[in-house]
Amino acid sequence: MHGLRAWLRNDFVRLGARDMTxxxxxxxxxxxxxxxxxxxSGLSVPxxxxxxxxxxxxxxxxxxIPLLAAGAPVWVMLAAATCVNLRxxxxxxxxxxxxxxLPRAQRMRLAYFAADLNYVQFVHRFPEPLPRPGQLPYFxxxxxxxxxxxxxxxVAGVLLGDRVPTxxxxxxxxxxxxxxxxxxxxxxxxxxxxxGVAAAVSVLAYALPLKLNVLAAIVAAVAAGLLxxxxxxxxxxxxxxxx
Amino acid sequence: MQDxxxxxxxxxxxxxxxxxxxLLTRGFFLLPDREWPLPAWLSKxxxYAPLAALAAIVAPEVVLTxxxxxxxxxxxxxxGALAAALCYAVRRDVLLTLVVGMGVFxxxxxxxxx
Numbered sequence: 001m002h003g004l005r006a007w008l009r010n011d012f013v014r015l016g017a018r019d020m021t022x023x024x025x026x027x028x029x030x031x032x033x034x035x036x037x038x039x040x041s042g043l044s045v046p047x048x049x050x051x052x053x054x055x056x057x058x059x060x061x062x063x064x065i066p067l068l069a070a071g072a073p074v075w076v077m078l079a080a081a082t083c084v085n086l087r088x089x090x091x092x093x094x095x096x097x098x099x100x101x102l103p104r105a106q107r108m109r110l111a112y113f114a115a116d117l118n119y120v121q122f123v124h125r126f127p128e129p130l131p132r133p134g135q136l137p138y139f140x141x142x143x144x145x146x147x148x149x150x151x152x153x154x155v156a157g158v159l160l161g162d163r164v165p166t167x168x169x170x171x172x173x174x175x176x177x178x179x180x181x182x183x184x185x186x187x188x189x190x191x192x193x194x195x196g197v198a199a200a201v202s203v204l205a206y207a208l209p210l211k212l213n214v215l216a217a218i219v220a221a222v223a224a225g226l227l228x229x230x231x232x233x234x235x236x237x238x239x240x241x242x243x
Numbered sequence: 244m245q246d247x248x249x250x251x252x253x254x255x256x257x258x259x260x261x262x263x264x265x266l267l268t269r270g271f272f273l274l275p276d277r278e279w280p281l282p283a284w285l286s287k288x289x290x291y292a293p294l295a296a297l298a299a300i301v302a303p304e305v306v307l308t309x310x311x312x313x314x315x316x317x318x319x320x321x322x323g324a325l326a327a328a329l330c331y332a333v334r335r336d337v338l339l340t341l342v343v344g345m346g347v348f349x350x351x352x353x354x355x356x357x
Contacts, residue, residue: 026338198299
């Protein structure tokens with residue numbers, strides 16, 4: 001208790017929390033949508049709450065929900081979630097200069113909480129990729145606000161969704177959000193082609209068993225994207241996404 | 244929409260594995276003790292894989308009904324998705340996209356039964 005009070009008085013913790021307050025309003029709205037989408041897609045309340053706590057990743061959750069509801073095999077869900085989360089792999093390399101020297105157990109805890117917007121705020125405060133005093137409390141202040149606002153509104157969405165009749169179709173909020181996220185990743189011809197190929201293959205191959213249409217679509221789209229990319233030379237990383 | 248996904252051991256283990264995906268992707272280069280360089284195949288695949296996975300999951304949710312292509316244009320999802328796509332193209336704001344998409348989808352679904 002004493003430790004918590006000292007922590008809350010730490011200037012860097014407060015600064016991290018303050019910097020995260022405005023972005024976390026958007027995060028909270030996402031949490032609400034994800035919570036509603038989980039139960040309205042057929043997940044029971046305990047399953048939805050567990051998913052929210054364990055995954056803590058909006059896009060990956062919204063992508064996994066229809067697969068889980070349709071009874072897709074575990075490895076297909078893992079492959080889809082991994083692909084959606086690949087942007088975090090790049091961010092993890094960016095975190096390393098700041099936190100790479102910490103004990104591994106601590107790095108594990110950091111990794112679970114390290115969402116995209118936390119990285120944006122963190123690099124804004126500490127542009128130089130070197131360990132500095134105050135970085136760790138700043139990180140924890142920010143992720144605390146982010147995690148709490150996401151989880152609270154996600155739980156609210158789960159409980160709310162449980163009371164709304166299914167025929168309203170509120171689970172459609174999930175695909176609608178993902179349409180925006182896909183839009184944010186369309187930066188050039190190669191990404192447009194990849195998205196079009198993925199959508200077409202996924203629909204045409206829908207009859208495949210085990211939800212393999214999703215994997216077939218990813219493979220075809222990556223191949224198509226690389227092919228178009230090979231003919232032009234521009235490279236822009238599509239990283240404009242949130243959690 | 245099928246039967247509900249209930250709290251059973253296979254489901255809980257699946258969720259644990261999916262939580263592991265979050266941890267391993269967010270910690271991919273932070274967790275090893277020695278530093279690895281970002282492999283070229285990963286940075287190239289990264290450009291298209293997340294986009295492909297999301298598009299592959301969204302498209303059937305919009306245009307298929309129980310595995311069949313929609314047979315009528317009177318489907319609230321088509322108009323909701325179209326409105327959302329147009330909204331994002333103009334305003335580039337994901338939350339606004341959701342609000343506009345739902346604003347088109349819900350009246351069609353609830354008032355007209357599309």
